[in-house]
Amino acid sequence: MNKWTIAITGKGGTGKTALTTLITKILRQRKEKLLVVDADPAMGLTNVLGIKISRTLEDLRLEIIKVGGRGIEEEKRDLILSLDYKIMELLIEKPGFTTLVMGQPRTSGCFCPANTLLRDALKPLTQVFDIILIDCEAGLEQINRKVVKTINLLLIVSDPTMRGIQTASAIKEMAQKFTHASRIGLILNKITNPSIVEIMRSKTDLEIVGTIPFDPQIAEFDLQGRSLLQLPEDSVSLEAVSDILSYLNIIQ
Amino acid sequence: MTDLEIFNGVMAIHAFIDEKTRLKRKLRKFICPSALDELKKSLKFKMGADIETIFLLKEDIYVELGSPRYESVAFIVLTQDPEEVQNGVITLIGPDIHESKGKELNFGQVILIGGTEIEDIKYREMERALFHLKNLEGFMIRAVPNKLWCRVSKQVGFRGFSFEDLGKALMIMYKEQFPDIETIEILFITTESPQDFLELKVIGTEIRKKYIQQYSEHLKSKLVQITEKQRDDCEFPWTCDECDYNEVCDEIRDIVEKMKAYREKMKKN
Structure with a gap:
């Protein structure tokens, strides 16, 4: 049974993917089983994690839709029998964590029964994990439709600007429509001046659960094309993320 | 003449085994009891409805068989002449599970089934039964037609889970599900040679030829x-x-x- 289903969201460029990677880096060293879901259509997370994608959930969804389109009984039966194999093929298992990539939606119709099929098929698998960590685009509806129904922690990432936290509030409202997150927290990223945090706190109704300082090392890793999983243990952002996880009781 | 008599699959598999013996491949045979209750008694691991279908992550496994990165082939061969099948025999070519801790192995599995009452029409149904071996302790199976991908848990791996056990479990499952089965024989192969797998795939394709032809015509007409x-x-x-x-x-x-x-x-x- 999952103890945590955590979705990381926020507007583009705020550092959702970097944060997801840093959380992965911390959690992979622990005994809990971790599933990391890349739900961003741009699929940036796998890149930062240093993982090569072969097949995405969307590829499988298309396959289901094609079988549905042909409507041949034999083929449908084969699909039913093979679905578990095909789901397992999507998993990228690395030491300490497993990755699932959603991929970019490529159909014009909604084909919601295909989503139901996938969600049902993913259920026994997702239950194996203690923690599911999801890197989302601002909208959460994709993840909700295809992977998990309930999220117990929604973390919205923002830069320390007025525009940033206004967007964060908008995301919160949107998210509440699609999921039933029991807790929503705001993380302020790329802080250069700590005094700004207090100003931001007075300007938002979101609970600020943590802050992460601006870390030039992250930009440097990005330039060199290195995986953030290789970030040194004493990195300032890694320490900040570790503090956030402790504050949220995800780690002790 | 039935479809399966066009090509004698049982003879082809036996010839394959003989050839590998001649090539001095590591080959072992296990002889299992033929009566169902004795077979069940001899199985060292739990099997049945009370065993939950498990999902095994890489970090929890002892051995992985036939993953998409490796060779995998699986099919069944039917014959109406039960005498052709060496009843209760499991042949293993290549390393066994318990001696491959932490490894990924190529995996081939061929089940030879004999019964005077067994009709060709059962082929699909029997082939699909392969997908169903889901309640054997510590064993996870994922299947697509002609391919199997299996994981054995550390828990049963350390207790010596072997192909003899897997073979017995398969025999039990088939005999319970299809009472018409009179004789059953299993071949497992885990060698590193892609040639071995190619040869088996050729035999498998030959056996399924007629069926595949029918199927693709069916597909075209409805596409x-x-x-x-x-x-x-x-x-x-x-x-x-x-x-x-x-x-x-x-x-x-x-x-x-x-x-x-x-x-x-x-x-x-």
Whole structure:
């Protein structure tokens, strides 16, 4: 049974993917089983994690839709029998964590029964994990439709600007429509001046659960094309993320 | 003449085993009891409805068999001459599970089934039964036609889980599900040689030839080019009743229902 289903969201460029990677880096060293879901259509997370994608959930969804389109009984039966194999093929298992990539939606119709099929098929698998960590685009509806129904922690990432936290509030409202997150927290990223945090706190109704300082090392890793999983243990952002996880009781 | 008599699969598999023996491949034979109750008694691991279907992650496994990165082939061979099949014999070519801790192995599995009453029409049904070995302790199976991908848990691996055990479990499952089976023999192969797998795939394809032909003709006659129906402007402003893809969704809904029924059936078995 999952103890945590955590979705990381926020507007583009705020550092959702970097944060997801840093959380992965911390959690992979622990005994809990971790599933990391890349739900961003741009699929940036796998890149930062240093993982090569072969097949995405969307590829499988298309396959289901094609079988549905042909409507041949034999083929449908084969699909039913093979679905578990095909789901397992999507998993990228690395030491300490497993990755699932959603991929970019490529159909014009909604084909919601295909989503139901996938969600049902993913259920026994997702239950194996203690923690599911999801890197989302601002909208959460994709993840909700295809992977998990309930999220117990929604973390919205923002830069320390007025525009940033206004967007964060908008995301919160949107998210509440699609999921039933029991807790929503705001993380302020790329802080250069700590005094700004207090100003931001007075300007938002979101609970600020943590802050992460601006870390030039992250930009440097990005330039060199290195995986953030290789970030040194004493990195300032890694320490900040570790503090956030402790504050949220995800780690002790 | 029945479909399967066109090509004698049993003879082909036996010839394959003889050839590998001649090539001095590491080859072992296990002889299992033929009576079902004795077979069950001899199985060292738990099997049955009370064993939950498990999902095994890489970090929890002792051995992985036939993953998509490796060779994998699986099929069954039917004969109406039970004498052709060496009843209760499991042949293993290549390393066994318990001696391959932490490894990934190529995996081939061929089940030879004999019974005077067994009709060709049972082929598909019996082939599909392979997908169903889901309640054997510490054993996870994922299948697509002709391929198996299996994981053995550390828990049973350290207790010595071997192909003898897997073979027995398969024999039990088949005998219980198909009472017409008179004789059953299993070949497992885990060698590193791609040639071995190629040879087996050729035999498997030959056996399934007629069936595949029928199937692809069936496919062609019913093929609907779904891509032609796709539009670019869809933001789903309509209800399902108005949607062009309604039929497709109905088909998928049917798959969802059948999947549920299938899972229910698996739980009961």
